[in-house]
Amino acid sequence: MEKDVEIGIFGGTGIYDSGLLEDAQEIDIDTPYGKPSDTITVGTFKGRKIAFLPRHGKKHSIPPHKINFKANIWAFKELGITRIIAPSAVGSLKKECEPGHFALPTQFLDFTKSRDGTFSDNGKVIHISVADPFCPELQTSILNVTDNQNLKTHKNCTYLCIEGPRFSTKAESKFFRTTDADIIGMTLVPECQLAREAQMCYASISTITDYDVWADKPVTAKEVLETLSKNVEKTKKVLTELIDKIPKTRNCSCAKALEEAEF
Numbered sequence: 541m542e543k544d545v546e547i548g549i550f551g552g553t554g555i556y557d558s559g560l561l562e563d564a565q566e567i568d569i570d571t572p573y574g575k576p577s578d579t580i581t582v583g584t585f586k587g588r589k590i591a592f593l594p595r596h597g598k599k600h601s602i603p604p605h606k607i608n609f610k611a612n613i614w615a616f617k618e619l620g621i622t623r624i625i626a627p628s629a630v631g632s633l634k635k636e637c638e639p640g641h642f643a644l645p646t647q648f649l650d651f652t653k654s655r656d657g658t659f660s661d662n663g664k665v666i667h668i669s670v671a672d673p674f675c676p677e678l679q680t681s682i683l684n685v686t687d688n689q690n691l692k693t694h695k696n697c698t699y700l701c702i703e704g705p706r707f708s709t710k711a712e713s714k715f716f717r718t719t720d721a722d723i724i725g726m727t728l729v730p731e732c733q734l735a736r737e738a739q740m741c742y743a744s745i746s747t748i749t750d751y752d753v754w755a756d757k758p759v760t761a762k763e764v765l766e767t768l769s770k771n772v773e774k775t776k777k778v779l780t781e782l783i784d785k786i787p788k789t790r791n792c793s794c795a796k797a798l799e800e801a802e803f
């Protein structure tokens with residue numbers, strides 16, 4: 541199996557299926573945690589070996605609470621990947637975070653309920669630090685690209701992760717707005733913390749699709765999908781430039797995440 545893939549992307553519709561990749565191949569991986577969301581598309585882009593795995597599956601058939609996050613992260617690790625870029629679609633909890641804007645999560649609040657969020661389950665007790673859950677180096681690269689492309693991007697966002705697949709009640713949304721959170725979604729946790737446990741660099745770039753339910757008009761799946769398709773093009777542009785901008789070697793501490801975490 542390929543062991544020399546550098547960068548993994550959770551998503552990437554519009555790139556992996558557009559013929560931009562050289563030597564593209566589909567890789568079927570099994571992990572100790574089961575199958576990842578789909579086959580993984582691996583190929584070369586601008587001289588760098590990258591992999592794409594849509595977290596909801598290529599036919600978008602896996603709801604957020606059924607995503608096998610452990611298998612997805614493990615499969616990327618098996619391919620040799622050290623950097624993960626995680627595009628996602630989110631709702632907004634703040635008026636100024638408008639649909640169509642980008643948001644860079646730097647913190648999260650975890651309101652998920654039933655997810656398996658650790659590899660610490662085979663006799664090894666590990667307590668990783670997620671005080672700063674994302675790779676600062678990847679985040680700098682992302683912001684360079686969004687600035688370069690003049691995309692309205694909210695920096696230092698707190699992402700509130702809910703269980704889904706349903707949207708929030710008005711009472712929940714009202715409560716979430718009393719927290720520090722700026723954006724709300726269903727997939728960031730435990731994906732980012734598993735990447736940290738696997739000592740991989742991870743950063744997310746979110747596109748805002750709607751105002752959740754606190755605004756006058758409740759969110760609908762149709763509304764989300766419409767903004768989503770507009771955002772796909774923008775995200776594709778960000779990713780294609782970003783792959784070039786990621787430094788060749790890691791100068792962050794993500795590779796040492798377990799050094800002070802084991803009991």
Ligand SMILES: [Zn+2]
Nearest residue numbers: 675741792794
């Ligand atoms: Zn890093």
